[in-house]
Amino acid sequence: MADIEKKPVKIVETVLRDAHQSLLATRMTTEQMLPIVGKMDQVGYYAVECWGGATFDSCLRFLKEDPWMRLRKLRDGFKNTKLQMLFRGQNILGYNHYADDVVEYFVQKSISNGIDIIRIFDCLNDMRNLQTAVTACNKEKGHAQVALSYTLGDSYTLDYWKDIAKRIEDMGADSICIKDMAGLLTPYNADELVRALKESTKLPIDLHTHYTSGVASMTYLKAVEAGCDIIDTAMSPLALGTSQPATEVMVETFRGTPYDTGYDQNLLAEIAAHFQPIRDEALKSGRLNPKVLGVDIKTLQYQVPGGMLSNLVSQLKEAGQEDKYLQVLEEVPRVRADFGEPPLVTPSSQIVGTQAVLNVISGERYKMVTKETKKILMGEFGQTVKPFNPEVQKKIIGDEKPITCRPADLIAPQLPQFEKECAQWKQQDEDVLSYALFPSVAKEFFEYRAAQQTGVDSTLADKQNKTYPV
Numbered sequence: 404m405a406d407i408e409k410k411p412v413k414i415v416e417t418v419l420r421d422a423h424q425s426l427l428a429t430r431m432t433t434e435q436m437l438p439i440v441g442k443m444d445q446v447g448y449y450a451v452e453c454w455g456g457a458t459f460d461s462c463l464r465f466l467k468e469d470p471w472m473r474l475r476k477l478r479d480g481f482k483n484t485k486l487q488m489l490f491r492g493q494n495i496l497g498y499n500h501y502a503d504d505v506v507e508y509f510v511q512k513s514i515s516n517g518i519d520i521i522r523i524f525d526c527l528n529d530m531r532n533l534q535t536a537v538t539a540c541n542k543e544k545g546h547a548q549v550a551l552s553y554t555l556g557d558s559y560t561l562d563y564w565k566d567i568a569k570r571i572e573d574m575g576a577d578s579i580c581i582k583d584m585a586g587l588l589t590p591y592n593a594d595e596l597v598r599a600l601k602e603s604t605k606l607p608i609d610l611h612t613h614y615t616s617g618v619a620s621m622t623y624l625k626a627v628e629a630g631c632d633i634i635d636t637a638m639s640p641l642a643l644g645t646s647q648p649a650t651e652v653m654v655e656t657f658r659g660t661p662y663d664t665g666y667d668q669n670l671l672a673e674i675a676a677h678f679q680p681i682r683d684e685a686l687k688s689g690r691l692n693p694k695v696l697g698v699d700i701k702t703l704q705y706q707v708p709g710g711m712l713s714n715l716v717s718q719l720k721e722a723g724q725e726d727k728y729l730q731v732l733e734e735v736p737r738v739r740a741d742f743g744e745p746p747l748v749t750p751s752s753q754i755v756g757t758q759a760v761l762n763v764i765s766g767e768r769y770k771m772v773t774k775e776t777k778k779i780l781m782g783e784f785g786q787t788v789k790p791f792n793p794e795v796q797k798k799i800i801g802d803e804k805p806i807t808c809r810p811a812d813l814i815a816p817q818l819p820q821f822e823k824e825c826a827q828w829k830q831q832d833e834d835v836l837s838y839a840l841f842p843s844v845a846k847e848f849f850e851y852r853a854a855q856q857t858g859v860d861s862t863l864a865d866k867q868n869k870t871y872p873v
């Protein structure tokens with residue numbers, strides 16, 4: 404080989420964020436994380452993804468933990484390793500668009516509490532929805548990684564991705580992530596895509612995929628050979644299935660090659676031993692469903708992310724119509740086409756999925772529609788790659804005029820109002836951001852926190868503990 408130049412592949416460890424979000428409904432507690440942080444810090448990971456995504460909501464809603472406190476504790480423990488978070492562009496960590504002042508303040512506080520790298524994505528790949536967060540991250544001297552939400556469809560050609568990559572570079576990003584939330588990127592397509600992106604941008608490329616369809620480790624191998632700089636993996640007890648390929652396996656795969664990470668496999672084994680009982684316990688309690696650990700080929704067939712499949716099942720269960728599962732799976736691509744062929748990632752995945760369920764169980768397409776369906780067709784989430792189906796749009800929004808500008812341009816600054824509303828519970832600057840994203844959940848958490856502190860109403864605290872099992 405002519406090029407024996409060493410080019411170690413960089414690894415982002417996802418066990419503290421995506422892995423337990425994908426397998427354990429985001430229920431890992433800070434207490435379960437802290438004892439192993441010291442060892443994880445010695446591995447030499449490029450970064451540890453540990454915050455953002457659904458962890459914020461889950462902390463407040465289910466675990467009765469302050470997500471900001473979690474971040475500060477992790478920061479204290481990781482002395483040498485960069486901390487990474489996932490951020491939904493103008494939706495921040497919520498499900499709606501927020502005004503720029505909230506986005507900017509959230510970025511500022513994430514970085515000042517310990518985040519180094521912010522991975523920012525938009526569920527429609529509407530670049531306008533990323534700019535505020537990227538600019539704020541640049542200003543706070545954080546690393547802004549912009550993710551393209553990977554999906555398949557007529558519009559998603561190599562030229563489309565190359566164009567997006569160029570625009571990501573131009574907007575001031577420090578790196579690019581190919582975010583393949585559904586595990587749709589197959590090995591040879593990954594090779595082609597990485598090479599194409601390398602032609603249009605000089606930025607480092609990070610590939611993020613899920614094992615759902617069974618091809619992920621092979622996809623990483625081909626991508627790294629094609630020049631991909633960074634891959635996202637999870638420690639083996641919380642790897643595979645709807646999570647990422649296993650860290651130890653990828654480390655061993657590249658040993659002795661130019662991509663050798665040099666990581667210590669014994670140290671990784673000690674770290675894996677910490678997470679093994681968490682896996683065992685989750686399997687025992689039923690939190691971890693063995694079903695999500697296998698290969699789900701439906702994800703390739705229907706191009707639906709793993710998390711979305713389980714949501715569809717539970718929505719149908721609630722409606723007592725589980726037998727309609729296949730019909731719903733077939734309806735998903737039709738709804739997606741009506742909505743301008745968006746990628747399926749939070750929140751577009753929930754909107755398309757819920758609408759597909761409604762279309763099937765009501766017996767007439769778009770007889771019942773959600774608020775969010777209307778919003779997407781009003782342009783309130785941004786621009787889709789293709790136009791909406793005009794008939795469907797007309798049926799749902801009637802004569803209302805859809806917006807075409809960046810949605811947040813129509814939202815006045817929101818922080819002053821949020822500050823006013825949560826003043827009575829506020830104990831730290833960051834509380835207003837928790838409140839802004841999840842007002843009722845945050846309020847309940849603030850009340851729980853106050854009760855814990857005074858110890859006066861311990862019965863309430865006990866009751867709350869029972870209401871929100873960890």
Ligand code: CO
Pocket residue numbers: 421584611612613
């Ligand atoms: Co993911």
